[in-house]
Structure formats: structure tokens, C-alpha cells
Amino acid sequence: MVxxxxxxxxxxxxxxxxxxxxxxxxxxLRAMRDSGEDHMPxxxxxxxxxxxxxxxxxxxxxxxxxxxxxxxxxxxxMGRTLALSPFLSSAxxxxxxxxxxxxxxxxxxxLPGIASGELTAVLAADxxxxxxxxxxxxxxxSTDNGYTLSGNKRGVIDGHNADLLLVVTNGExxxxxxxxxxxxxxxxxxxxxxxxxxxxxxxxxEAVAVTKEALLGSLGDASSALxxxxxxxxxxxxxxxxxxxxxxxxRTVGYLKExxxxxxxxxxxxxLQHRAAQLFAEIExxxxxxxxxxxxxxxxSEKRSVLASxxxxxxxxxxxxxxxxxVQMHGxxxxxxxxxxxxxxxxxxxxxxxxxxxxxxxxxxxELRGY
Numbered sequence: 497m498v499x500x501x502x503x504x505x506x507x508x509x510x511x512x513x514x515x516x517x518x519x520x521x522x523x524x525l526r527a528m529r530d531s532g533e534d535h536m537p538x539x540x541x542x543x544x545x546x547x548x549x550x551x552x553x554x555x556x557x558x559x560x561x562x563x564x565x566x567x568x569x570x571x572x573x574m575g576r577t578l579a580l581s582p583f584l585s586s587a588x589x590x591x592x593x594x595x596x597x598x599x600x601x602x603x604x605x606x607l608p609g610i611a612s613g614e615l616t617a618v619l620a621a622d623x624x625x626x627x628x629x630x631x632x633x634x635x636x637x638s639t640d641n642g643y644t645l646s647g648n649k650r651g652v653i654d655g656h657n658a659d660l661l662l663v664v665t666n667g668e669x670x671x672x673x674x675x676x677x678x679x680x681x682x683x684x685x686x687x688x689x690x691x692x693x694x695x696x697x698x699x700x701x702e703a704v705a706v707t708k709e710a711l712l713g714s715l716g717d718a719s720s721a722l723x724x725x726x727x728x729x730x731x732x733x734x735x736x737x738x739x740x741x742x743x744x745x746x747r748t749v750g751y752l753k754e755x756x757x758x759x760x761x762x763x764x765x766x767x768l769q770h771r772a773a774q775l776f777a778e779i780e781x782x783x784x785x786x787x788x789x790x791x792x793x794x795x796x797s798e799k800r801s802v803l804a805s806x807x808x809x810x811x812x813x814x815x816x817x818x819x820x821x822x823v824q825m826h827g828x829x830x831x832x833x834x835x836x837x838x839x840x841x842x843x844x845x846x847x848x849x850x851x852x853x854x855x856x857x858x859x860x861x862x863e864l865r866g867y
Contacts, residue, residue, distance in 0.1 A: 575739020
């Protein structure tokens with residue numbers, strides 16, 4: 497495993513940096529928040545024109561088949577600008593689950609639309625607020641024409657704007673996934689504003705009738721595909737947190753070089769230098785952890801799950817440290833809304849919880865390693 501980006505991956509990273517810096521600076525997030533909006537449709541159009549929604553989707557379904565390292569470098573750059581889009585939730589997580597679990601007909605039905613950005617799909621799995629897939633009570637009851645689903649899902653990021661819900665159910669047969677259009681009778685969605693100015697959806701399913709074609713794969717046979725999807729979500733959300741950490745660190749170091757106190761640049765204070773050096777070292781470790789996890793996904797390595805949970809757990813700790821240090825080293829101005837550094841702390845808080853927090857993935861890592 498070569499721990500560097502290929503030439504093509506580096507070119508994608510550079511083009512992502514350029515597109516996002518021009519179309520999604522922090523000022524765009526601030527303007528979106530202040531206007532009362534909850535997403536950036538123009539940015540998603542730009543990303544779709546660039547082909548990004550098809551990065552992990554196979555060529556057979558109109559995707560780019562560029563792999564998870566490709567998705568990771570895009571997400572790292574998105575973390576640096578705090579760009580809001582359904583890229584992770586739809587083009588990476590949901591697309592991966594459909595590709596793993598769906599029939600040929602289902603892949604042909606959904607994946608080309610996701611790859612073009614015209615269709616957005618989200619995973620509706622968690623019911624606890626802590627991404628605990630061992631505690632799913634949403635049920636699917638067989639009927640003459642298909643199935644009836646009942647249950648509730650909490651905190652579905654991008655769920656309020658999604659066209660398609662990938663609903664996870666549990667029963668005696670095991671875990672299953674159903675692809676349900678959001679406007680299906682019996683599906684209701686309540687949105688709530690979360691700390692980073694996004695909205696999350698609490699979704700209720702009350703006797704939702706679906707045909708047999710809505711079931712992805714076979715009834716009770718989704719566990720393996722869901723494990724792969726957790727790996728994808730963990731590694732790719734870690735990549736986004738890595739971008740947040742890097743950008744926060746660079747902004748903080750820049751401030752330390754400019755701010756004067758007692759006639760000296762505060763960057764000359766040894767205590768702050770030590771804290772910055774420690775954070776730099778932790779970010780460098782995170783870079784290696786994220787790239788190893790993304791490469792393991794592309795290679796479908798047997799170490800895939802271990803590396804994915806390691807990357808998520810590591811980046812969850814580092815991004816918290818990076819954003820908290822960023823605010824503290826900026827001093828009083830770091831606590832004000834007028835200064836951008838606080839936006840990174842808020843997004844970091846959401847990313848740390850998404851698809852399993854530090855405790856979820858640290859425990860998963862320990863179990864996979866036989867502890």
C-alpha cells in the first residue's frame with residue numbers, strides 16, 4: 497500500500513480545491529445561514545457538472561468509478577470550506593449501499609440518477625440519535641402485494657431534501673433495506689435546525705405500503721452490505737473532518753503569526769508553539785489513517801473495517817482538539833459570530849456524531865481487534 501495520492505487523485509484534489517474556493521467560501525455558508533436557507537443548490541449543480549456525484553459509482557451505471565480515495569480528497573476539500581451538499585450522504589453512502597445490496601434492475605434504476613446529481617438518496621437507519629444499528633425497531637410486514645413498514649428514524653442529514661430514503665428495518669429474518677420515495681403515503685418528515693446551520697430530518701413511517709421491488713436484495717440479508725456502508729461512511733466522514741482540522745490549524749497558525757501582545761507576536765510564545773506542534777503531529781497521523789482507510793475500501797481489504805473505524809475515531813478526537821484550540825488561541829475574538837473560526841467548531845461537532853461517534857468506532861475497532 498503506497499501512502500501517497502496518484503497523479504489523477506492529486507489532480508482531482510486540486511480541481512476540488514479550486515471549485516470549492518470559488519463557489520463555496522465560508523462567506524457563502526454565512527450568507528446561507530443569515531438568509532434562512534438550509535442548503536446550497538447552486539453549489540450542488542456545480543459539483544454535478546464536474547461529475548462528482550458519480551465518483552464511487554461504477555462506469556456501468558454512468559459513474560466515474562474513481563474510487564473512495566477520490567471521494568475522500570473531495571470531502572477533505574469540502575471540510576476546508578465547510579461546503580454543504582448531499583455528496584457524502586447521497587453520492588457516497590447511499591450509492592455504495594445500493595451498489596452493494598441492490599439487484600441489477602435496482603442499480604440501473606437508481607445509480608445513474610445519483611451519478612448525475614438529479615436524484616438524491618439518504619440512509620435512514622438510526623433511531624436513537626447515536627447511530628446504534630443494534631437498536632432498530634422499524635418493522636416490515638409482508639403483505640400480498642409487498643410490505644408494510646412502520647417505525648421512526650432520527651437525525652437523517654439531508655433527509656428533508658432527499659428524493660429517496662433507504663430505510664433500514666429489523667425483524668426475525670434480520671436486517672433489511674427498502675428504497676422508498678419520500679412522498680410515499682404514510683411517510684412524514686419533521687426537520688430541525690442543527691448547530692452548523694444544516695437541517696436534520698426525523699422521519700416517521702406509519703403503515704407505509706411498498707411493493708416487493710422496493711426491497712433491496714433479499715429480506716433479512718442486509719447486514720453485510722450495511723457493514724460495508726458503515727466502513728464507507730466512517731472513512732469518508734473522517735476525510736471531511738481531516739479537512740476541517742487542516743484548515744482550522746492553518747488559520748490558527750496564521751493568526752499566531754500576526755497577533756501581537758506585549759509588543760511580541762503571540763506565535764513566539766513557547767506555550768502556544770508547543771500546543772501548535774502537538775496538533776500538527778496529530779493531524780499528520782490523521783492524514784495517514786484516512787488515506788489507509790480509503791485505500792482499503794478501494795482494495796476491499798480484509799482490514800477495511802478496522803482501518804475505517806480507526807480513522808473515524810482518530811479524526812473525531814483530532815478535529816475536536818483542532819477546533820477547540822483554534823477558538824482558544826484566537827482568544828476573545830474566536831468566540832464571536834463575526835469571526836469564521838467558530839463555524840469550524842460547529843461543523844466539527846456534527847461530523848463527529850455522523851455515522852457513529854468516537855465511542856461507537858473506538859468500541860467497534862476494539863471488537864474487531866478481539867479486545
